[in-house]
Amino acid sequence: MSPDPTSTDQVRTDQFGPDLVEVFGPSQQDGGPDLVQLLTPEGERVHHPDFDMDFSAEQLRGFYRDMVLTRRIDTEATALQRHGELGIWAQLLGQEAAQIGAGRALRPQDYVFPTYREHGVAWCRGIDPLDLLGLFRGVDHGRWDPAEKNFGQYTIVIGAQVLHATGYAMGMQRDGVVGTGEPDRDAAVIAHFGDGASSQGDVNEGFIFAASYNAPVVFFCQNNQWAISEPIERQTRIPLYQRALGFGFPGVRVDGNDVLATYAVTQAALQRAREGQGPTLIEAYTYRMGAHTTTDDPTRYRLSADVEHWKLKDPIARVEAYLKRNGLVEGGFLESVQQEANELGHHLREGCKSLPDPDPRGIFDLVYDEMPEELTQQRDEFIAYHASFSEEGASA
Known part of the structure; x- marks a missing residue:
């Protein structure tokens, strides 16, 4: 019997050799040998030769709080959609560490170009999550001021924001806010997108221009392993971070469920950009625990065993384990965060229902x-x- 030409395993072996099968083999579930990690799924602190750094107790508790509250935003918004209060919602369940780590690595003068799922990054930029709900309720386009928050409008067109980010970064060069050596002046841009968007022409065109002009932009890909229903192995024959070399700039794969590693890697890449050393591609290796959006049914295309495997890598649970193990939760800290989450949930439920309908003349x-x-x-x-x-x- 001749081999099935549609079999990804057969094509991978025949065209690229048996060694490359290991790229997407069982070990890939853990991100592979090049994965940057500082906190294991069990909550144990480990070290990395290139990206190690010290974190204060205040920083660690802050990361935990940010992730818990971001997850609550996601949970409440999903419930509001189910009750007919939102038209749709793009979930981020399981991706909290990737977003909070990247968001907290920013300086005030840095600029963010998001997709439609960067609720955690928006939180880090001081945006009221109720302003996000207005967009998904269909009563406004997002009420925050991009110039004030240095956080662009959500982008629905897949990958378009990467071109916008690259152009904005080139403008920063011409404005003289790159490579001056002044920490409060030098700025960079970060563009968020998913593994599915990496297949878009806009993303690759952004890479080309960023490399050609040495633009101060960090390309932050949240590889949650599913482009809606298409798995990552259908999109690329090599890990995404390795694509950067073909464009002439470095790529790094980080454990996207490790908020410490994500913060360290993003901080280093942003600093590199601010100093005028050009772009970096970060692949935050994570997993989409929820659906692509609330209109999606992921049970139709993925195995429940995969979801269960990734539940053991929960980004919030590993930080909580570390905090408890090191005696950093005294004084009712966990309870206070939960109380804050409950208050945030109430704010979103009541506020969403009170959002005014737009004037049609607008x-x-x-x-x-x-x-x-x-x-x-x-x-x-x-x-x-x-x-x-x-x-x-x-x-x-």
């Missing part, structure tokens, strides 16, 4: 600086049409 605003005559006429006709309903109701 679709004509912010389109042109000076509204052309044709659009002015359309607006006036729409206003008159809309008003006619209230007049009919009054006459009845």
Whole structure:
């Protein structure tokens, strides 16, 4: 019998040799030998020759708090969608460490270009999560000010934000805020995207321009191993971080469920960019514990055994284990974080239901600086049409 040409294992062996099978073999569940890790799934502190650093008790508790509250945002938003209060929600369950580690590594002057799932990074930038819910409720486009928060609007077009980030980083070079040696001035850009987006042309074009211009941008890929229903081995024959070498800049694979390692690697990459040493690709190796969005049913395409395997690598549980083992939770710290999470949940439930519906006439605003005559006429006709309903109701 001839081999099945659609078999990924057969194609991988025939075209690339048996050694490469190990790239996506069982050991890949742990990220492979190049994975940067500082905190094991059991909560044990380990060290890395290139990215080791010390963390204060305050930092460790802060990471834990951030992740717990970020997970609560995700849980509440999912429940609100199920109750019909949101049109859709992009879940981040299991990816809290990747987002909090990257978010806390930022300086105020750095700029973030997110996808539609960076709720934890938004939290680190001081954005009220209720402002995220307005977007998914369909009553606004996200109420935060990107210029004030240095956090761009959520991007639905897959991979487009990578081009935006690269262009913005090139602008920073021309503004003279890269490589000056002034810590409060030098800035960098970070672009978030997923493993699925890495297959998009926009992402690869961003890589090319960033490399050509040595742009101060960090490409942060959250490899949660599923591009909706497509597994990572269908998208690439080598680990994603190794792609960077083909574009001429370094790539690093970090344990995306380890908030300490993610913080250390992202901090180093951002500093490298601020100093004018160019781009870096970070592959945060993690797993999407939930669905792609609340319209997705992941049980149709993945095994429950894989989910159970990754539950043992829970990013919050490993930090909690470390804190308890080292006596860093005295004074009711865990209870206080849980109480704060409950208060945040109440804020989101009540606030979401109270979000005002938008004025339909607002679709004509912010389109042109000076509204052309044709659009002015359309607006006036729409206003008159809309008003006619209230007049009919009054006459009845």
